[in-house]
Amino acid sequence: MRWLAGLAAVLALGAAPLPPQPQAVAPGVWLMPGGIVPQRQPDGNTVVFAGPRGLVVLDTGRHLWHRQAILDFAAARRSPIVAVVNSHWHLDHVSGNPDIKRAYPGLKVYASNAIDEALKGFLPRSAADGRKYLNDPSFPVATLEDLRADLATIENGQALRPDVVIDRSSVRTLAGLRLQVNLAPNAATDGDVWLYDPKSRVAAVGDLVTLPAAFLDTGCPQGWKTALDRIWATPFRIVIPGHGAPMTRDQFGVYRTAFGALVDCSISKREASACAADWAAAVKPLLGDDARALRQASGMTQYYVTDVLRAHGGKSLDCKAA
Ligand SMILES: [Zn+2]
Numbered sequence: 001m002r003w004l005a006g007l008a009a010v011l012a013l014g015a016a017p018l019p020p021q022p023q024a025v026a027p028g029v030w031l032m033p034g035g036i037v038p039q040r041q042p043d044g045n046t047v048v049f050a051g052p053r054g055l056v057v058l059d060t061g062r063h064l065w066h067r068q069a070i071l072d073f074a075a076a077r078r079s080p081i082v083a084v085v086n087s088h089w090h091l092d093h094v095s096g097n098p099d100i101k102r103a104y105p106g107l108k109v110y111a112s113n114a115i116d117e118a119l120k121g122f123l124p125r126s127a128a129d130g131r132k133y134l135n136d137p138s139f140p141v142a143t144l145e146d147l148r149a150d151l152a153t154i155e156n157g158q159a160l161r162p163d164v165v166i167d168r169s170s171v172r173t174l175a176g177l178r179l180q181v182n183l184a185p186n187a188a189t190d191g192d193v194w195l196y197d198p199k200s201r202v203a204a205v206g207d208l209v210t211l212p213a214a215f216l217d218t219g220c221p222q223g224w225k226t227a228l229d230r231i232w233a234t235p236f237r238i239v240i241p242g243h244g245a246p247m248t249r250d251q252f253g254v255y256r257t258a259f260g261a262l263v264d265c266s267i268s269k270r271e272a273s274a275c276a277a278d279w280a281a282a283v284k285p286l287l288g289d290d291a292r293a294l295r296q297a298s299g300m301t302q303y304y305v306t307d308v309l310r311a312h313g314g315k316s317l318d319c320k321a322a
Helices: 002-012 064-077 097-103 114-120 122-131 141-155 221-233 249-266 272-287 291-312
Strands: 023-026 029-032 046-051 054-058 081-085 108-111 170-174 177-185 191-197 202-206 238-241
Touching: 023 238, 029 064, 046 064, 046 177, 046 191, 054 064, 064 097, 081 097, 081 170, 108 191, 114 122, 122 141, 177 221, 191 221, 221 249, 238 249, 249 272, 249 291, 272 291
Parallel strands: 054 081, 081 108, 202 238
Antiparallel strands: 023 029, 029 046, 046 054, 170 177, 177 191, 191 202
């Protein structure tokens, strides 16, 4: 039921359908916001860094309109996309890879090798779940369209794999831009990648930061906590999460503290509902006046603590860490 668990969350959300509009975050850095359209699966955020020799694109979204917006942005700037970095292998972050590569055949995709395990485990399992609902007329047309598109993406899964495997953290020059390319092992997936640009002091961290809840579906809580500590140790000004708006240092600090408390609570004897209530209270300042987001923060977190973490000895089923 993995595909449907995500689906239920999507149906409960429902935001205005808007094509992603590039927002300047700092000189030479743009956010192309991912979104959630009612009855559809989400797109993750895309972050674009402009270098002297072209564009570096972190994450390529799920839907056709998201990847088209990335291509339109590059065309409007008359700047080629020379590197795609994937923060992690979830389909809301990598599905645009093949089309963007087709448009810029010289570009290289950088990611961890965690997708190799996912192509053998999580993704075919999720496809098998999804196929059961292909002919179910009770699902909205848009939902089935997303399901078919995800199945096609998984079918062609080898095309999502990186050209260059990130197997450690290091400084790399991409498009003539010096970036810290960081590997976070055993975090939101078995291998997350996050970028730090020392010039703009922007950290683009993928799903190591998500709201209203930490999406622990394939997560390893301890490694994830370590990753948040590593991010905190860099002198960033702005963090761009995998979903949602850029954060200040103070806001990221709130998230990091809440995450640490959640991990500690999940391995304690406390009720899952109490862990969830603590999380919701802690991240409330990050959610503004959004009462629905606050309810989701607690509802989703209770599900993650009970069904994802405690059901599998404190980590998700897909977490390979000891
Ligand atoms: Zn995501």
